[in-house]
Amino acid sequence: MAAPHRRKFLGRLSLPERTFVADALRTETVGGVLLLVAAIIALIMANTPLNDVYQDVRDFSFGPEPLHLHLSVASWATDGLLTVFFFVAGIELKRELVAGELRDPRAAALPVIAALCGMVMPAAFYVLVNLGGDGDLSGWAVPTATDIAFALAVLAVIGTSLPSALRAFLLTLAVVDDLFAILIIAIFFTSELDFVALGLAVGALVLFWFLLRWGVRGWYVHVPLAVVIWALMHASGVHATVAGVAMGLMLRCTVRDGEERSPGERIEHRVRPVSAGLAVPLFALCAAGVSVSGKAVGDVFTTPEPLGVVIGLVLGKAVGVFGGSWLAARFTKAELNEDLAWADVLAVAMLAGIGFTVALLIGELAFPGDPALVDEVKAAVLVGSLIAAVVAGVLLKVRDTRYRKLSAEEERDEDEDGVPDIYEMDDPEYHLRMAAIHEAKAAEHRRLAELAAAGSTKDDSPA
Structure with missing residues (x-):
């Protein structure tokens, strides 16, 4: 009796999925670089004589007061611009559920369990640190978030040719992470409800649907x-x-007859550059301006709340994502792709410790009455993300030669038909085409050799 087929963990993606992931991550990588630049500008302005100008701009308020929308620039960035970011996240989640890695419950188990463990463990580390140091437990959710754009910016900076399966795993982790992050925000950081406004919002959402x-x-x-x-x-x-x-989840992400792309994909293609290239960097410009003096950095490692954030991001994320992946693979009997090793999963787990956009947002929501502590927590997010990025970069560099080889294999297209050869290996026509190509090359080599030999004989003949 034949042994049952065992599913591959981090196996090769289908060609359409690989193409989608490549396109999506290309935009996110550019957005991540812009995000990094915006954060650096904010830090420079907040730690130079430009700080007064920076704070005045952040605190400048505008908008209609009767509609409760007379908000500061920082609040418009947090409540307005990040809505665009989460709209794209909603579309990504919907697409993953109907056409991506999450459509098959068995395949979805691995990234979902990894993402959940990658949120539970950082929160647990934060709580343990603050229980021991008599700190405020309100910030337990800060280190649970992963910033996919910043993680991909790190990949772009260190130049790692990460295989598409690992990139897709990181993207799926971030999508699930975003879903649970928004649930955390909705459930734990909603204090007073206006049920009339909420009812009207729900009614408008139904109309939108x-x-x-x-x-x-x-x-x-x-x-x-x-x-x-x-x-x-x-x-x-x-x-x-x-x-x-909510609006992102309502968009249809399946393709019907006569359509090249679904409405969700079309809208995501238009909105993603706005999110990655404008909304998130502007939010970072408003949110990342914190003091990084020696005292401020020292407080990160001596005050329980920011220390819990750093340990949660660096250790909690790594332990959670790696441990969750290993346990899920172990109990679902999934085999790790033979081209990869568990060290590669650990590197991705460290990358998941880069928490920026949502972590800064939750940091502001967790301590609304203590701006000094908010700044310390923001500094902790920056420090923890930096440590996670450096460690992940080292781990990825160690395996960079292997990644480059795998990436070259994924891109190889000897028959020049626009489809990577690795996706055509099981096609008999592919082998016929390749045999013809190799025969043509061999014939050309023989012809060149004969011409060279004829030329050599002619040169050696007596005058």
């Missing part, structure tokens, strides 16, 4: 309605970014 199902198209319909939904959600007391995720 019906318009999508009826095939109503046009930005002039959906964008104003989206703004109304966002404003009502903000007025309700629920964090406004929840509206972005």
Whole structure:
């Protein structure tokens, strides 16, 4: 009796999935570099004589007071711009659920368990540190978030040719992470609810869903309605970014007859550059401006709240993602891709410790009445993310030669038909084409050799 087929963990992606992941991560990588630049600018402004100007701009308020939208620039960045980020995250999650890694419950078990463990363990590390140091437990959720754009910016900087399977695993981790992060924000950081505004927001969301199902198209319909939904959600007391995720999840991400791409993919393709290239960097510009003096950095390692954040990001994420992946593979009897090793999973687990965008957001929400502690926690997010990035970079560099070889194999296209050869190995026509190509090359080599030999004989003949 034949042995049952065992699923591959981090196995080769299908060609459409690989193409989608490559396109999505290319945009996120560019956005990550912009995010990194924005964070550096914010840090420079906050630690130089420009600090007064920086703080005045952040605190400048504008917007209609009767609609409860007279907000500071920093609040517009947090509540408004990040809604675009979470809208894209909602589309990504919907696509993963219907067409990506999460559509098969057995395949989804691995990244979901890894992501959950990668959120539980950092929170547990934070709680343990603060219980021992008599700190404030309110920040338990800060180190649970992973910033995919920043993680990919690190990959771009160190130039690692990470195989597509590992990149897809990191992307799926981040998508699941974003879902649970928004649930944490909605459940634990909603204090007072305005049920009238919330009811109107839900009603507007239902209208948004019906318009999508009826095939109503046009930005002039959906964008104003989206703004109304966002404003009502903000007025309700629920964090406004929840509206972005909800609308993203409502978009159809399956392709119908006559369509090249689903509506969700089309809209994501248009909105992702706005999110990665504008919304998130501007949020970082407003949120990352914290003091990095010697005392401030010292406080990160001596005060329980920021210390818990650093340990949660560096150790908690690594232990959680790696341990969750190993346990899930062990109990689902999934075999690790023979081209990779568990050291590669550990490197990705360290990358997951780069928490920035959502971690800074939760840091602001966790300690609303203590701006000094908020700044310390933000500094801890930066320090923890930097440590995780350096350690991950070292681990990835150790395996860089192997990654380059795997990447070259994934890209090789000897028959020049636009499809990587690795996806055609099981196609009999591919082997016929390759045999013809090799025969043509051999014939050309023989012809050149004969011409060279003839030329040599002619040169050696007596005058």
